[in-house]
Amino acid sequence: xxxxxxxxxxxxxxxxxxxxxSGHEPTVFEAAKILxxxxxxxxxxxxxxxxxxxxxxxxxxxxxxxxxxALMRSVGVSAEQALLRKPLTLPYADGNGLRFPALPAPxxxxxxxxxxxxxxxxxxxxxxxRAIRWRLQGFACAPAATVADVCQGLPEPLMLxxxxxxxxxxxxxxxxxxxxxxxxxxxxxxxxAGSGGSHFLVPRVSLGALFPEPAAQWLKVGGHAVHxxxxxLALQPQSGQWTLHTSADTQASAPARYGGVLLACPPHExxxxxxxxxxxxxxHQRWAQTAQALEHTAIATVYAQTAQRxxxxxxxxxxxxxxxxxxxxxxxxxxLHAGDASQQGLMAFVVSDCRSDRETLQAxxxxxxxxxxxxxxxxxxxxxxxxxxxxxxxxxxxxxxxxLGQGLWACGDYVAGPYPATxxxxxxxxxxxxxxxxxxxxxxxGQLGKS
Numbered sequence: 001x002x003x004x005x006x007x008x009x010x011x012x013x014x015x016x017x018x019x020x021x022s023g024h025e026p027t028v029f030e031a032a033k034i035l036x037x038x039x040x041x042x043x044x045x046x047x048x049x050x051x052x053x054x055x056x057x058x059x060x061x062x063x064x065x066x067x068x069x070a071l072m073r074s075v076g077v078s079a080e081q082a083l084l085r086k087p088l089t090l091p092y093a094d095g096n097g098l099r100f101p102a103l104p105a106p107x108x109x110x111x112x113x114x115x116x117x118x119x120x121x122x123x124x125x126x127x128x129x130r131a132i133r134w135r136l137q138g139f140a141c142a143p144a145a146t147v148a149d150v151c152q153g154l155p156e157p158l159m160l161x162x163x164x165x166x167x168x169x170x171x172x173x174x175x176x177x178x179x180x181x182x183x184x185x186x187x188x189x190x191x192x193a194g195s196g197g198s199h200f201l202v203p204r205v206s207l208g209a210l211f212p213e214p215a216a217q218w219l220k221v222g223g224h225a226v227h228x229x230x231x232x233l234a235l236q237p238q239s240g241q242w243t244l245h246t247s248a249d250t251q252a253s254a255p256a257r258y259g260g261v262l263l264a265c266p267p268h269e270x271x272x273x274x275x276x277x278x279x280x281x282x283x284h285q286r287w288a289q290t291a292q293a294l295e296h297t298a299i300a301t302v303y304a305q306t307a308q309r310x311x312x313x314x315x316x317x318x319x320x321x322x323x324x325x326x327x328x329x330x331x332x333x334x335x336l337h338a339g340d341a342s343q344q345g346l347m348a349f350v351v352s353d354c355r356s357d358r359e360t361l362q363a364x365x366x367x368x369x370x371x372x373x374x375x376x377x378x379x380x381x382x383x384x385x386x387x388x389x390x391x392x393x394x395x396x397x398x399x400x401x402x403x404l405g406q407g408l409w410a411c412g413d414y415v416a417g418p419y420p421a422t423x424x425x426x427x428x429x430x431x432x433x434x435x436x437x438x439x440x441x442x443x444x445x446g447q448l449g450k451s
Contacts, residue, residue: 240407
């Protein structure tokens with residue numbers, strides 16, 4: 001089958017690789033000049049003459065991201081070299097925090113909680129007892145429950161130093177607003193699904209080099225097209241096939257036709273294409289309205305320089321955040337990218353659920369570094385705010401489905417599924433859509449043959 005994939009982010013590239021591996025002919029159309037979508041590389045201007053390659057946001061993967069890791073390896077990326085793997089660790093500058101030992105799951109979680117620094121024995125037991133209760137309940141809760149609801153009764157230090165930073169990192173919302181059921185699913189996969197699932201995997205290369213760019217090269221070597229800086233203007237269904245009109249079309253070239261289309265672009269862009277189709281299908285209208293109704297939350301990364309360093313053994317720290325100190329984590333990119341001189345002294349401060357303007361945010365984070373870390377020499381480099389970083393993962397969120405009919409499918413971390421807006425969620429959605437578009441076409445062909 002010839003399949004058009006609209007969007008070169010992680011979902012789209014995952015779908016393209018899956019289709020190519022299955023013997024089909026994917027063609028990727030990406031509107032931007034670079035691949036990766038909301039997890040992509042960018043250039044930071046350190047001085048007028050010096051630049052450093054960074055990312056539009058500092059990301060953490062976890063060991064439970066099995067599909068991400070498998071796809072990286074399938075296109076030639078060594079996950080062992082490209083990612084720094086460490087047991088789950090949330091250390092604070094004062095030495096307190098959670099540190100999992102290198103033990104099989106779930107012993108690593110149980111031992112880490114039992115030995116957490118800064119918590120009383122009673123507080124540790126409260127978290128252990130709650131984790132056991134969650135497991136006995138199958139990590140399930142009422143659909144309307146928030147994270148605060150499923151954690152009700154836990155001591156305040158546990159909420160402040162563990163639940164809140166974990167929740168805002170995974171779901172990009174505070175515990176009082178985030179979906180309890182999706183949070184419990186993340187905990188289940190990370191802490192209890194298998195050994196190494198809770199490990200933090202921090203990129204040593206740019207997010208582009210981690211998967212989208214090697215995937216594009218792998219596809220091109222296999223004879224498949226990956227078009228960047230090419231926006232799809234309209235979709236047109238015709239006799240069981242699809243015609244795409246793009247910004248690269250000329251009068252001399254006839255639009256190509258495809259047996260299926262995957263919408264791997266952001267929800268607002270997918271809705272635009274669906275609403276612009278010639279056939280006014282009520283189900284398409286409902287799908288587009290659901291996609292357009294999604295609320296989004298922002299993630300900011302404040303890049304700054306200092307002569308200070310974090311430990312090479314663990315090049316990140318958790319930070320205590322509040323309304324005036326918004327960052328939850330800081331990463332030492334000099335240790336993560338040890339062979340790159342441009343990264344030395346470059347720190348990435350992560351602000352999940354960002355709700356401030358750029359200037360205010362940057363000033364607050366720099367002051368937070370001075371007060372909490374003692375970095376008096378800290379100076380700003382660049383602040384990046386991804387305004388549509390994630391959909392708002394609330395208990396009542398309505399997410400559009402993957403199937404739109406007649407060979408048209410949607411994929412992305414926002415499509416209905418059990419996970420929040422993560423790289424693994426995007427990749428899983430892309431893989432599922434790739435399999436579904438082929439299966440649906442084969443089923444339709446079989447029914448046509450019988451008739």
